[in-house]
Amino acid sequence: MSQKTNTAEKLPSIKPGNVTCNICLTEIPESVAMSSEADEYTQFFCGIECYTQWRNKTEKSQTGK
DSSP states (O other), rough: OOOOOGGGGGGGGOOEEEOOOOOTEEEEEGGGGGEEEEESOOOEEESHHHHHHHHHHHHHHHTTO
16 A cells, blocks of 8 residues: 655645745744735745746746746
């Protein structure tokens, strides 16, 4: 029989009230994080540099360039 794996064991632990930057994966307090909300999820960024990098990548993928 195959063993079931618990995916929760593989995820990094995040302190309550903290979120992870969507680009550099730095753990930051939610209160200081920049966020971009979509229909089903929210992405967090540690600062303007990571947000700009994400925005540029998203714009390129939408325009196909």
